[in-house]
Amino acid sequence: MLLKIDLTKTFDSVAWPFLLEVLERVGFPLQWHNWISAILSSASTKVLVNGRTGRRICHARGLRQGDPLSPLLFIIVMEVLNALITEADRRRVLAPLPGNSIKYRASIYADDLVIFLRPDPNDFTCMRELLLLFVGASGLDTNLDKCIITPIRCSDEQVAVVQEVFPCQVAPFPCTYPGAPLSLTRLRRAEEQQLVDRVPKRIPTWKAGLLNNAGRLTLTKSTLSSIPVHISFVAVSLLGPLSK
Secondary structure (H helix, E strand, O other), X not given: OEEEEOEOOHHHHOOHHHHHHHHHHOOOOHHHHHHHHHHHHOOEEOOEEOOEEOOOEEOOOOOOOOOOOHHHHHHHHHHHHHHHHHHHHHOOOOOOOOOOOOOOOEEEEOOEEEEEOOOOHHHHHHHHHHHHHHHHHHOOOXXXXXXXXXXXXXXXXXXXXXXXXXXOEEOOOOEEOOXXXXXXXXXXXXXXXXXXXXXXXXXXXHHHHOOOHHHHHHHHHHHHOHHHHHHHHHHHHHHHHHHO
């Protein structure tokens, strides 16, 4: 099974003591630790009430939205969850996956997390306990109602048993991760068209008319080429193991 985990309010829920301890554990120097602590503690919000700015509300958790440093810090936080899953796999707490084609059980892209699991209720019970352990330390809670199980090689009876211990949605292939369609078979033309439509949406007619040839070339190299590269990367990392 392919389990897609949905985390609730990811950037707003990160616990600062947990983040700072992780930075220390992975080897960041004290000066860097103090810089990050200062950035976090200085975050605040003000609310406009009838056109007037309200009092300053100091934050107690979470990362700044729009800060280019925030995604990097969030990746470090998510690496702890990846380490928990890897350790559970190493200790054989999770049932081994068949064959040797799937090299990594979990794939994490920022807050998009998918995990390969056997259709075994014990595995899903273990995964739920790992997520509870992670939320207790990091503050990142799991929204079970938005988690999705996509069956690969299992029966309806196995899906029903798994849902009893891990209640979530069940959706067949094709599914998306992250933004790229995943399927066990060749994509239909309608599904492929969605990928093709992304390219012209990046170049509105009015914007293309304002660019010269050099500008269009730069736009193609820096922006448009990233779309097929991203889709190809996801396809190689996940579709390869699925097809085998």
